[in-house]
Amino acid sequence: MLKIYGSVMSRASRNIWAAEECAAPYELVSLDFRKGEHKQPAYLAINPAGKMPSIVDGDVVMAESLAINAFIAQKYGKGKLWPADEKGQAKCLQWTLWAAAELEPVAYGRLREVLFKKEDERDHKLLAELAERGKPIVGVLDAVLQDTPFICGSQFTLADLNVACVMEYMVRSNFDISPWPKTAAWYKACAGRLGNMKVQEMRAQAMKVAA
């Protein structure tokens, strides 16, 4: 059975979304940031870096949220989240690394400013610089979405899920994606999927408990 370690407020949410998409049986082993549970020996034995998320599935122990999603898609989502054809699979890997290497540095840089700081403490110069850096990056995705609703064509795949997880940071940090209408429509379609709605419900519940 797939065990996902992490808080639903963390990047573990990406893996919950993937597991939900694949209808994979999974257990969420919640780790509390505030209690530092991700730095305790029990968790460090799974991920010595002390970062969330990690998974354990049989003999497989792994970290890195977007790579975990590739594993989940391949094991539980063949022909759906993980396309049946080689071309689609190649695109899924390409866009997974694109999300991590190109989009996430900008997106997380912005989210960190907005999420962890009050309005008057934010580095607005940095936010503006990151917004400028983000524009051509979003443009790369938008070019692909001109002719198809999803990255690999008509079907929602791992490529969309992994890019949308990171695009969420752009949206949550108030980066306006409306100048790219195809990307905005794509993001709306991804965010509205049942798997992501489930994640949002779980987050809302966790916030209620924490309040």
Ligand SMILES: N[C@@H](CCC(=O)N[C@@H](CS)C(=O)NCC(=O)O)C(=O)O
């Ligand atoms: N690239 C990693 C990033 C993991 C990461 O930084 N996770 C955050 C939570 S979203 C974390 O565990 N932060 C606590 C820390 O770094 O001590 C991934 O995608 O899984």
